[in-house]
Amino acid sequence: MKENPFSSAKTSVWWDIENCQVPKNFNPNTIAINITSALINSNFHGPIYISAYADTTALPSHVHQAITSTGVSLIHVPAGGKVDKNILVDMILWAIDNPAPANYLLISGNRVFSNALHNLRMRRYNILLAHPFCASQTLVAAADFVWSWHTLISGGPPHNNATNQNPNFSDKLIYQPKPNSIESVQIQKPDSDDNNNDSSAEQSKSSKLVDVILVTLKTLKNEMILPTKGNITDCIRYGDPKYQKIDVEKALDCAIEQRRVVKECCGALHLYVVANEKRWKCVNPLGGSPSHFPTTIWVRIEKFLASSSGRLAILASRSRYEASLILKRLCLEELVLGDVLKILEIIITTKKWIIPDYHSKWQPISISLPEAKDDN
Structure with a gap:
């Protein structure tokens, strides 16, 4: 039988920590590996990317450390902010860069996600859901596979696999227990700070930094945006997640020190351009009609x-x-x-x-x- 395309497709995991908290007396270091194991055992073998959303200042220190050190990308949502809105935006943007077939695993019981999941399902994405004890039935109805939150973080099977009839594909994925091995699965890991004082390591790190600036300036050129420090920062901040936390000030200083970028002063305006290249034509965002x-x-x-x-x-x-x-x-x-x-x-x-x-x-x-x- 032909393998279902969702078996080898990538899976993005969206964890609403405020809605599905880490249970008391539960080892948070096992969450990422247990989620991965549950997916593998349910015949999802593609790359896995786990993103968690919460007010990180309110998380216990051991939970914060365990989540970030086990391959989970932790996104801070300030107190009073809307976790659900942040997740919705990122889910929509992820779909743009990752066309179907692909799997969405939402960890939440909030019904506000129902419409988005139904729309993604109609666009041929495979929808997975893990929810707390009480969850919106509208939300549950949008998913093809459903776990309880406690079952998922224990590495257990979904409780409704192969019961929904998704019109987007005929060969349903069947729960097939397999060895708890995750060597073949790629989990997205956050950048780690290397405190090695070796000079060659520092030079290599600086050369990472400079490359990010050069790629950013190329992006701004293609998008006809003025290369100010503010625009460079925004382009990095809302671009590739791997580089969103870099020190832009330090990166620009490294690029100038290595003479790969030149700083030009136009009155009070400071612009940054690639060395030996002319400033490009930009769109003036002000005064339009x-x-x-x-x-x-x-x-x-x-x-x-x-x-x-x-x-x-x-x-x-x-x-x-x-x-x-x-x-x-x-x-x-x-x-x-x-x-x-x-x-x-x-x-x-x-x-x-x-x-x-x-x-x-x-x-x-x-x-x-x-x-x-x-x-x-």
Whole structure:
């Protein structure tokens, strides 16, 4: 029988720690390996990427350390922030970069995820769910495989495998117990700080840093964005997760010291360009008018902001840069990001569809357009 494509596909795990907490007296060091084991035993053998979301300052120190040291990418959501919105945005963006076939494993019982899971399922993704004792039935109905949270972190089987009839594929994955071996599974691991004082190691680390800056400047050039320190920082912060925590100031200093990047001063504005290259043409995000873009663009944006998925994505954005990135990826893919930044400025200042906070200049934001009743 032909192997089901989901067996070897990658699996992204989205863990809402506030909704599914680490049980008391449970060894948190075993969670990642037990989740992996449960997936392998359920015939999911592809790469596994585990992301956990929580207010990290509220986590017990031993839980924090155990999670980050066992291959889990821990994302901090400040106290009072919306964990569910952060997860929803990242889930949507992950789908853009990872087309089906692929597996989503959501660890939560929050019904706010129901619509997103149903939509992902209709787009031919395989939906897995682990939930606490009480969970929304709408959420459970969206999943093809369902675990209880305590069963999953113990490495046990799903309690409803091969019972749902997903129209997107015919050969259901069957629970098949296998040896608890995870050598073949790739778990995403966070970068670790190497305290080795060896000079060659330090030079190598600096050369990582410089390469990140060069790639970032190339991205800004392609997107026609001014290469300021702020834009460089935003491009790294909302880009590849592996490099989001690097010290941008140090990286820029290393690039300048190695004469691979030049700092140019234009009055009070400081720009960074690759050595021996000219400054590229950039889009000025300020002073734009709706007439600079076709009417069809505005119709598309209005529909996007009125949709529940579009609103959730924008409302969860942490800055104008990230909001522009979301608009580009989910609504204006054919435009360069520089143009999208300009469009966002028009949306705020002229259309007034998005209203940012006066003091912080962004969050908390609101959307003035009414939400559409039917969002497909």
